[in-house]
Amino acid sequence: xxxxxxxxxxxxxxxxxxxxxxxxxxxxxxxxxxxxxxxxxxxxxxxxxxxxxxxxxxxxxxxxxxxxxxxxxxxxxxxxxxxxxxxxxxxxxxxxxxxxxxxxxxxxxxxxxxxx
Numbered sequence: 001x002x003x004x005x006x007x008x009x010x011x012x013x014x015x016x017x018x019x020x021x022x023x024x025x026x027x028x029x030x031x032x033x034x035x036x037x038x039x040x041x042x043x044x045x046x047x048x049x050x051x052x053x054x055x056x057x058x059x060x061x062x063x064x065x066x067x068x069x070x071x072x073x074x075x076x077x078x079x080x081x082x083x084x085x086x087x088x089x090x091x092x093x094x095x096x097x098x099x100x101x102x103x104x105x106x107x108x109x110x111x112x113x114x115x116x
Contacts, residue, residue: 004089005057010046017044017051024065024101025053031109032063039116047089050082055091059116062086062093065101 006014021029025043032041032054041063045055054063066079083093094115096108
């Protein structure tokens with residue numbers, strides 16, 4: 001069986017992304033880290049060639065925070081392909097915008113809790 005989680009060639013990039021997380025990633029991570037929702041989340045985890053913002057492997061949940069770049073047509077198509085790949089591995093993908101995190105993180109946490 002081919003390894004798909006945290007393949008070595010993406011290790012340096014994952015570390016770089018953790019060190020340089022965005023303001024919105026940092027904000028949401030505060031709520032997800034240390035099992036604050038009662039379950040373990042990881043940040044900047046990779047599956048296949050994709051690096052995820054956040055993942056709960058136990059519940060097969062992926063959380064992505066999308067900046068404005070995700071509004072572009074090419075990026076929307078890329079995200080669709082990416083999400084389809086995860087869904088084929090039985091993961092659920094929840095996507096939120098930077099604005100949603102900045103202006104309503106408590107509501108996002110409620111959505112995540114309902115899923116869990």
